[in-house]
Amino acid sequence: MIEKRYLITGGSGQLGTDLTMLMNKCGISYLAPSETELDFGISESVESFFDANRGKFSFIIHCAAFTNVDGCEAEREKAYLINAGSTETLARICNLQRIPMLYVSTDFVFDGAKKTPYETFDTPAPISVYGASKLEGERAVRDNCPLHYIVRTSWLFGVAGNNFPRAILKKAATGEGLQVVNDQVGAPTFSRDLAEALLALLGIDYPFSGIGFSGENLSPAPFGTYHFSNTGAVSWFDFASEILRMAGRANGIAPITSALLERSAARPPYSVLSHAAINGVGITARAWQEGLKTFLSELRVQSPELFPEIKNFEEL
Numbered sequence: 001m002i003e004k005r006y007l008i009t010g011g012s013g014q015l016g017t018d019l020t021m022l023m024n025k026c027g028i029s030y031l032a033p034s035e036t037e038l039d040f041g042i043s044e045s046v047e048s049f050f051d052a053n054r055g056k057f058s059f060i061i062h063c064a065a066f067t068n069v070d071g072c073e074a075e076r077e078k079a080y081l082i083n084a085g086s087t088e089t090l091a092r093i094c095n096l097q098r099i100p101m102l103y104v105s106t107d108f109v110f111d112g113a114k115k116t117p118y119e120t121f122d123t124p125a126p127i128s129v130y131g132a133s134k135l136e137g138e139r140a141v142r143d144n145c146p147l148h149y150i151v152r153t154s155w156l157f158g159v160a161g162n163n164f165p166r167a168i169l170k171k172a173a174t175g176e177g178l179q180v181v182n183d184q185v186g187a188p189t190f191s192r193d194l195a196e197a198l199l200a201l202l203g204i205d206y207p208f209s210g211i212g213f214s215g216e217n218l219s220p221a222p223f224g225t226y227h228f229s230n231t232g233a234v235s236w237f238d239f240a241s242e243i244l245r246m247a248g249r250a251n252g253i254a255p256i257t258s259a260l261l262e263r264s265a266a267r268p269p270y271s272v273l274s275h276a277a278i279n280g281v282g283i284t285a286r287a288w289q290e291g292l293k294t295f296l297s298e299l300r301v302q303s304p305e306l307f308p309e310i311k312n313f314e315e316l
Helices: 014-025 043-052 069-074 076-096 129-144 164-173 191-201 236-247 288-302
Strands: 005-009 029-031 059-062 101-106 148-153 178-181 224-227 253-256
Touching: 005 014, 014 191, 043 076, 059 076, 069 076, 069 129, 076 101, 076 129, 101 129, 101 191, 129 148, 148 191, 164 178, 164 236, 164 288, 178 236, 191 288, 236 253, 236 288
Parallel strands: 005 029, 005 059, 059 101, 101 148, 148 224, 178 253
Antiparallel strands: none
């Protein structure tokens, strides 16, 4: 049997870093090219990379994206090139070479008008360039690569890279009071847990800790669309409050409305994702508070300056 080798795009990002770490732990062969080697902002880069690396991989996990929500509004052409155009090129190549792919998408493909968790089959209606460009990426994958997974996630945070919890702690470390919106509700997702869920979907044998998966059925899940986030629903304000509490910070924090921020991109007021599809293949998520606790314990080792001096972090 020929060993499967994975190509991970966006390997230096939050999710990509966790994926490569997990694959290293279980001895899985992969390529994680740098942005210089494979730049989705340059349309010719995708084709030239595949031409130079033909036959070197047998499955693609596509994590690379332009994820700056307000930046996408300012650089619409770049957003569509990276999130949709280059993704379509990748999907076409995968189809020609019979390489399955997994595309990581977002809760921002929905408008947030619903008041119950979004199912995989609910009709998307993005209200931002970021959401619209990621939806076009989904369509490109579906239309051009029959052997695919699409996995939507939400409010991602990981030890590698910039994210909401790190930003809250950076500001808190200055001693400033905080103002955070309380009219947007979603489900925070620890990138390590998402990485484990992707491995489970692909049938990779790994001692999972952040998700519920027995490992007894190591066959890949059926191709299709899935949602994964940590469980629970919370506003950004309540999320920030819990970050400060767990980190031992006593900063004052006040709720504000989204309108006061005057951001260029609209955000869905409710974007909690249903887990029905992924639960159906035996994968369950832990609560976002548990993922946050793991994240903070690792971040405290990496960036102790963000935390106050405390005797027993685990008791928080």
